Every structure is written in C-alpha cells, then in structure tokens.
Amino acid sequence: xxxxxxxxxxxxxxxxxxxxxxxxxxxxxxxxxxxxxxxxxxxxxxxxxxxxxxxxxxxxxxxxxxxxxxxxxxxxxxxxxxxxxxxxxxxxxxxxxxxxxxxxxxxxxxxxxxxxxxxxxxxxxxxxxxxxxxxxxxxxxxxxxxxxxxxxxxxxxxxxxxxxxxxxxxxxxxxxxxxxxxxxxxxxxxxxxxxxxxxxxxxxxxxxxxxxxxxxxxxxxxxxxxxxxxxxxxxxxxxxxxxxxxxxxxxxxxxxxxxxxxxxxxxxxxxxxxxxxxxxxxxxxxxxxxxxxxxxxxxxxxxxxxxxxxxxxxxxxxxxxxxxxxxxxxxxxxxxxxxxxxxxxxxxxxxxxxxxxxxxxxxxxxxxxxxxxxxxxxxxxxxxxxxxxxxxxxxxxxxxxxxxxxxxxxxxxxxxxxxxxxxxxxxx
Numbered sequence: 001x002x003x004x005x006x007x008x009x010x011x012x013x014x015x016x017x018x019x020x021x022x023x024x025x026x027x028x029x030x031x032x033x034x035x036x037x038x039x040x041x042x043x044x045x046x047x048x049x050x051x052x053x054x055x056x057x058x059x060x061x062x063x064x065x066x067x068x069x070x071x072x073x074x075x076x077x078x079x080x081x082x083x084x085x086x087x088x089x090x091x092x093x094x095x096x097x098x099x100x101x102x103x104x105x106x107x108x109x110x111x112x113x114x115x116x117x118x119x120x121x122x123x124x125x126x127x128x129x130x131x132x133x134x135x136x137x138x139x140x141x142x143x144x145x146x147x148x149x150x151x152x153x154x155x156x157x158x159x160x161x162x163x164x165x166x167x168x169x170x171x172x173x174x175x176x177x178x179x180x181x182x183x184x185x186x187x188x189x190x191x192x193x194x195x196x197x198x199x200x201x202x203x204x205x206x207x208x209x210x211x212x213x214x215x216x217x218x219x220x221x222x223x224x225x226x227x228x229x230x231x232x233x234x235x236x237x238x239x240x241x242x243x244x245x246x247x248x249x250x251x252x253x254x255x256x257x258x259x260x261x262x263x264x265x266x267x268x269x270x271x272x273x274x275x276x277x278x279x280x281x282x283x284x285x286x287x288x289x290x291x292x293x294x295x296x297x298x299x300x301x302x303x304x305x306x307x308x309x310x311x312x313x314x315x316x317x318x319x320x321x322x323x324x325x326x327x328x329x330x331x332x333x334x335x336x337x338x339x340x341x342x343x344x345x346x347x348x349x350x351x352x353x354x355x356x357x358x359x360x361x362x363x364x365x366x367x368x369x370x371x372x373x374x375x376x377x378x379x380x381x382x383x384x385x386x387x388x389x390x391x392x393x394x395x396x397x398x399x400x401x402x403x404x405x406x407x408x409x410x411x412x413x414x415x416x417x418x419x420x421x422x423x424x425x426x427x428x
Contacts, residue, residue: 337381
C-alpha cells in the first residue's frame with residue numbers, strides 16, 4: 001500500500017475540460033487513453049477519470065447539446081506491479097497488552113458495637129453494628145454483608161460522600177443486627193467505569209458471648225463474676241450445670257434468668273443463696289468450739305489424731321429432725337485408719353468411713369434427738385483434719401460434688417447466646 005500510494009503521488013499530469021458526447025460512457029474511476037496531436041503529444045497516455053458530469057445545453061449556446069465536463073489524472077498499470085520476493089517488508093507487530101484499569105479500593109475497615117450505636121425511636125431500640133473505613137479516592141461505596149459461614153449476601157446500601165465522620169472516614173451501619181450472629185462484610189468502591197476489588201471483614205458481631213467468667217463454690221451454691229455483654233436486648237444470665245467432661249450439650253439449667261446490667265460487672269449466685277455453716281471454727285484456727293477426745297490434739301490450722309484411742313472429736317449443733325444435712329470433711333497426712341462422721345444424741349446417724357486423704361462429701365439425715373456432730377476415728381487412725389462444714393440441704397441447693405458450670409446470656413426474645421467456657425467447681 002505504501003508503494004501504491006507513493007507511485008500515485010508521482011502522477012502529476014491532470015487534464016480538465018469538456019469532452020464530446022461520445023465520452024458519455026466514461027465514469028469516475030474508469031481508465032481512458034488520450035492521444036493529442038503535436039504540440040500536446042507529451043500529455044498522451046493513460047488517465048483515470050477523477051470526475052465527469054454529463055449535462056445538456058438545452059439552448060445550444062455552447063455549440064453542442066450534450067457536454068461532458070471531465071477531469072483526468074495520469075495513471076498506469078505499473079503502479080500495482082508487485083514482486084513479493086524482493087519487495088515484501090518485515091513488519092514489526094509487537095503484542096499489545098490491554099492495560100488493566102486501576103480502581104483504588106477502600107482501606108482500614110473496622111467495626112464497633114454497644115448501646116451508643118443503637119437506634120432509639122420512642123420506646124423502640126434497634127441494635128446496630130457501626131462500620132468505619134477510609135474511603136480513599138472513591139466517592140461512592142457499595143456495602144454488603146452475610147451471616148457466617150455461608151449465608152446469602154444482602155445489600156446494606158450505598159455509602160455516598162455525605163456519610164463521613166469528622167475525621168473524613170466514611171461510615172455505615174448493619175441494622176438491625178442479630179446479637180447471636182457473626183457477619184462477613186464486603187465493601188466495594190465504585191467509579192464511573194468500574195469498581196475496586198472488594199474489601200472483606202470477617203467475624204463481625206455485636207458479641208453476645210461472655211469473654212471471661214470466674215466461679216467459686218459455696219454451701220450448696222456457686223458464685224460467678226465477670227462482665228456482661230453490652231447488649232440492649234440482654235435480659236440476664238442463666239447458669240447451667242453438667243457432669244464433668246459432658247459438655248454443654250448435656251447441661252441443665254440450675255438457675256432462673258438473673259438480671260444484670262448490660263456491659264457492667266456482675267456477681268450472680270446459683271443454688272442455696274445464704275446457706276449457713278452450722279460448724280463453728282471449722283478451719284481449726286484454735287481449739288475453741290470442739291471437744292477433743294483422747295488421741296486428738298490441736299495444730300496450726302488442723303487437729304491431728306495419733307493412733308492410740310478411738311475417742312471422738314465432737315461439736316454440739318442445732319439439727320432439725322427429718323432434715324438432710326450436707327457434710328464436708330478434709331483430711332491430710334493420713335497414713336492409717338479411718339474417720340466416721342456421725343450425728344449423735346438420740347439415734348446415731350452414721351456416714352461413710354473416710355479412708356483417704358482429700359475432701360469427703362456426704363449427706364446425713366437427722367433424727368429426733370440428734371444434737372452433736374461426732375467424728376469417730378478408728379484406734380489406728382493416723383492423720384489430720386483441716387476443714388469441716390455442715391449445713392442444711394434445701395431444695396434449691398446445687399447437686400453435691402464436682403460439676404462443670406456454664407453461664408449463658410439470655411436475650412429479651414428468650415434466645416440464648418453461646419455459653420461461657422466450662423467452670424469446674426466442686427459443690428459441698
């Protein structure tokens with residue numbers, strides 16, 4: 001094409017004029033041969049018709065009724081001559097890579113929850129999750145979220161330029177937010193001709209669970225402390241108990257829903273609130289309140305029995321006939337023999353002999369006339385008592401012995417949040 005265009009440009013001869021009627025057969029682009037007599041013979045040759053406009057002269061003033069105004073340009077067949085072997089040119093045709101458009105996305109997506117982000121309208125309060133991010137260069141963002149792990153994506157709306165905090169960060173809300181759900185948030189910056197890669201934030205939740213709870217065992221009861229979830233919809237906390245190692249699936253409630261302050265510190269009690277230990281000086285700080293039989297002697301924080309006598313260690317107590325009483329006795333340093341707890345005075349009620357170190361938990365039922373706790377050793381008992389407790393078992397008392405306890409937040413809807421970690425306690 002470059003050769004053809006160059007050779008055409010060399011053709012400079014142009015003939016313009018009016019041809020006779022027999023030129024009517026010519027049309028633009030046709031070839032015509034020109035043969036002029038001398039002295040114009042130098043213009044003879046082949047020409048290409050550039051334009052022709054046949055027209056009638058109706059009155060014949062120009063001498064012919066049909067005129068053909070025509071313009072011819074020099075032309076010859078050699079313009080199109082081509083030798084591929086000698087005239088073919090190597091073409092440089094580099095691969096063209098379409099540039100990828102750059103659409104900067106949002107950055108630093110964070111979230112926050114709490115009563116200060118709730119939407120309050122009259123008597124209604126809607127819990128929301130507050131989202132904040134650096135919008136970058138985009139003026140509009142598209143927000144979506146879904147419930148983990150694989151819920152459907154739901155549109156949360158378009159975040160426009162007027163949704164900005166004082167520091168320039170853009171913000172939005174997930175509302176209403178389910179306190180028991182965990183969300184994945186997807187945020188995309190939108191531009192006129194495209195959009196950015198999405199920015200994801202996982203594990204977004206109001207946080208209905210309890211971060212940490214501690215517990216302590218009491219007399220037929222347990223006390224739990226911690227910080228309550230900051231949920232406006234929180235109704236309170238409920239305590240559950242399971243056998244050791246059984247897990248929460250096997251747990252049963254051992255308390256009603258106990259009201260607490262959302263987001264505040266709590267101390268709740270499950271079981272026999274206010275149970276009284278009937279034993280005085282149960283930690284053996286001194287020898288008071290106890291009657292020492294032969295072989296018993298006071299030591300710091302303990303009483304020891306030396307093998308020699310089977311006399312009892314006793315303390316008077318006030319007992320109600322027919323009531324059940326829980327007893328806890330802790331023994332250390334035992335090398336031989338046993339100790340048997342008894343409710344004496346009247347018909348003796350005996351517990352199981354204690355034959356090992358550690359804490360022994362038992363339940364005894366008082367009969368008419370019982371008014372003394374007696375700890376009866378065998379003559380060969382060699383060991384020390386470090387703690388004794390005795391109290392009335394009530395219908396609200398927690399099950400005696402070891403257990404795993406869970407504290408569970410309960411919402412006003414009645415739904416339960418995830419339980420705390422298991423809290424192992426041994427209830428006397």
